[in-house]
Amino acid sequence: MATATTTKENATGLRASYPYYLAGEAVAANTDLEVTNKYTGDVATRVALADAATIDTAITAAVEAFDELRRWPAFRRKAVLQHVVRRMEERAEEMAVALAIEAGKPLRDARGEVTRGIDTFTIAMEESTRLYGEVQPLDISPRAEGYQAIWKRVPIGPCSFISPFNFPINLAAHKIAPAIAVGCSFVLKPASRTPIGALIMGEILAETDLPRGAFSILPCRRDGADLFTTDDRFKLLSFTGSPDVGWDLKTRAGKKKVVLELGGNAACVVDEDADLDFATDRIIHGAFYQSGQSCIGVQRIIVHRDVYPEVREMLRTKVSRLKKGDPLDEQTFLGPLITEGDAQRMEAWVNEAVEGGASVLVGGRRDGVFYDATIVENAPKDASITCEEAFGPIATLQPFDDFEEAMRIVDDSAFGLQAGVFTRDINRAFFAFEELEVGGVVINDVPSMRVDSMPYGGVKDSGLGREGIRFAMEDMTEIRLMVLNRIGRASM
8 A cells, every 4th residue: 555745734735745646656756847826826836747757657557557457356446436435525625725726716616526526436436336248149040049149348458548627636537437447557647737636636546455556647748748648558548628639639549549528619598488597597607617617618608589688687797796816715706717828818819709890798807817707799600709619707698589590509610519408398408409419418507517427528529439437437448248159958
């Protein structure tokens, strides 16, 4: 059992430095990676940074550990996951504070993410004993008389995981938890801006009896992380991040299976019969929680013309009340963006839309690393704010006259992750479900709604494959078949 190196906490509650985890062991190799407090801009802590040689060592260890881990019985894998759940519950507030500091995530959202991370490991714990197979008759013609098949799922092999900055605990959990559930060793690269949550999970995993080498968690710079993509010893690459990076990784990944979750510019439709007060409350949450830095954040609001004036005024009034400020303040709703450059990009995109004829309904101001919650009316179809992924606190607003027209507007995008539709009409709900080219349709809630057991992922530029524990477990396993020829009859 490995024990993490402990160091004195600084004034923020974070430790002065954090090791990385190489082959299950805490290694304080250096303090080369500075992690900043996204609200103040000050260095909050320092983290050990892995180089290419360290990554290569981790892959070798993962290959060696896989042969033992794949043979583990389900109860041992379940016990590891149970331990993670218990320790995350015990350390929940510590992890939430770390999230608020390293990601600038308001404390209420940070606590919610930790809770979701616990849910994710709990689901994996439960699913770890449900890797079923099937008996299949093969005697579909005379030539196959007496034949039958048995198939089961087996772990695919060592896995490469790359997780993003915006949900540094739960999106890492969505890779780590199913890997342990099926018996795959792995090497994880957390986002360099937000590595602390993943490293705390590494510390918890190091308390278990996982085989040496079963996991490594290695912050590293993007230019030194090529082995995560190109090394053929990995049998699966799971990446969550930007579309440009994700599709490039797929072209360089070689023969390994690739799972991509790449985001979008999610649309939300408000039909004429919707509960407008509920819908606007949920849209505001979906568009602006954690400063809009969510791949399923509401970016395009499409409202039936008959209720458009009322929805417009409700949104304007409610958005103007949102409190921005220190993420550690319990009352803060809107925290800083991950970098000032992202806030500047929001400013530029809104200005571009206004120059193209749009108008700002509410917001539209930048203050350093902050950008106000902003709604822009009637943005041009080709404006960045309309057709690209904002990943910030800006949304567009436009009317529609006919429900089928609204569906066409939703689909008029290169992305297809999730969409929300507020309607009381069951026929329109099913029409949206059948016709929208997205990975998920959420009826009477925003596209930002996600439960961690459901199949989650996108089509078109939004990705490839599905997350959600049971579905990720399928990706991390492959079918192994035995064909049995029953020759004659057993003697009686």
